[in-house]
Amino acid sequence: MHDFNSLKISRRVIASTAFQYGGGYDFTENPWSWFWLKTGLMSIDDFGAVITSTITVKERKGFYINRFRPDKVIRIYPTKIYNRFGWNNCGIEKFVKIELPKLGDKIKKIIVSIGALESIEEFFIMLRILNELDVVGIEMNISCHNVNLCFLKDSEILRVLFKEARKISRHPLIVKINAESDYVLISKIAQEERINAVHVMNAMRVYSEVLGGYCGRSGKENKKVALRIIRELRQNGITIPIIGGSWIWTLEDIKDYEDSGANIFSISSLFIYLPFYPGFLSKKVK
Numbered sequence: 088m089h090d091f092n093s094l095k096i097s098r099r100v101i102a103s104t105a106f107q108y109g110g111g112y113d114f115t116e117n118p119w120s121w122f123w124l125k126t127g128l129m130s131i132d133d134f135g136a137v138i139t140s141t142i143t144v145k146e147r148k149g150f151y152i153n154r155f156r157p158d159k160v161i162r163i164y165p166t167k168i169y170n171r172f173g174w175n176n177c178g179i180e181k182f183v184k185i186e187l188p189k190l191g192d193k194i195k196k197i198i199v200s201i202g203a204l205e206s207i208e209e210f211f212i213m214l215r216i217l218n219e220l221d222v223v224g225i226e227m228n229i230s231c232h233n234v235n236l237c238f239l240k241d242s243e244i245l246r247v248l249f250k251e252a253r254k255i256s257r258h259p260l261i262v263k264i265n266a267e268s269d270y271v272l273i274s275k276i277a278q279e280e281r282i283n284a285v286h287v288m289n290a291m292r293v294y295s296e297v298l299g300g301y302c303g304r305s306g307k308e309n310k311k312v313a314l315r316i317i318r319e320l321r322q323n324g325i326t327i328p329i330i331g332g333s334w335i336w337t338l339e340d341i342k343d344y345e346d347s348g349a350n351i352f353s354i355s356s357l358f359i360y361l362p363f364y365p366g367f368l369s370k371k372v373k
């Protein structure tokens with residue numbers, strides 16, 4: 088078991104978003120992912136932890152219409168993915184009462200991603216609820232481009248958020264940042280307020296004509312941005328663990344992240360192209 092500043096994970100490769108609430112998508116929602124889960128070739132057991140899709144206080148549709156119109160929220164190209172889901176999720180209450188119990192003991196692998204839409208109070212409500220559960224940690228998503236997070240652009244608000252979150256939560260806390268924010272300042276505040284780790288980085292902000300608005304781009308081009316940010320954080324005195332992830336496809340990619348200063352490696356998009364492969368990579372990393 089690795090212990091990164093109290094974040095305890097059995098392996099250094101973790102999955103980000105790909106397992107939805109931890110149990111994976113059902114057949115009607117995503118037959119591709121469902122198939123790989125059923126064959127056992129894609130399994131939560133292969134990873135140090137699994138970060139969920141972002142959960143909010145109330146149930147949300149986001150920009151998601153229904154399972155028959157994935158083209159409205161996701162576009163998959165050979166070296167990039169655009170997504171504009173906008174945090175469609177079942178809300179914290181159903182997540183805790185219905186989704187997490189389905190996982191049984193595997194709940195001990197879960198890092199819950201939480202997001203707030205209007206005020207930092209929403210984070211506190213969810214942190215209090217999650218104190219009741221034995222999850223690995225909580226990730227605060229302050230970096231999504233598909234929702235309007237302007238109240239989180241103020242560094243003083245972020246300081247209050249991190250300080251209070253640390254007081255409220257008994258779990259290790261992670262802050263997920265993006266390339267478009269003042270990530271050095273945010274990470275410094277996070278470190279000062281005893282946040283356990285930062286996650287570099289969320290998808291990048293781009294405008295997509297086909298999806299009809301700003302969306303998050305995950306892609307090959309993001310990797311060099313993420314590596315540069317990780318190096319910059321280390322050069323600027325960030326010593327807390329860094330989860331590095333953007334377009335990890337090979338063991339060489341993981342080595343690049345490690346050389347830049349990341350301790351833990353997160354994979355998301357690769358699950359869409361080759362669902363069995365992240366597990367294979369994970370088992371190769373010490």
Ligand SMILES: Cc1cc2nc3c(=O)[nH]c(=O)nc-3n(C[C@H](O)[C@H](O)[C@H](O)COP(=O)(O)O)c2cc1C
Nearest residue numbers: 103104140141170228289290305333334354355356
């Ligand atoms: C379809 C899709 C849905 C995503 N949903 C979320 C989300 O709910 N919360 C979040 O913090 N990041 C979300 N992300 C971002 C990923 O977790 C990840 O940070 C990003 O895609 C970079 O990693 P990658 O290059 O391995 O995909 C999503 C990404 C994709 C492709």
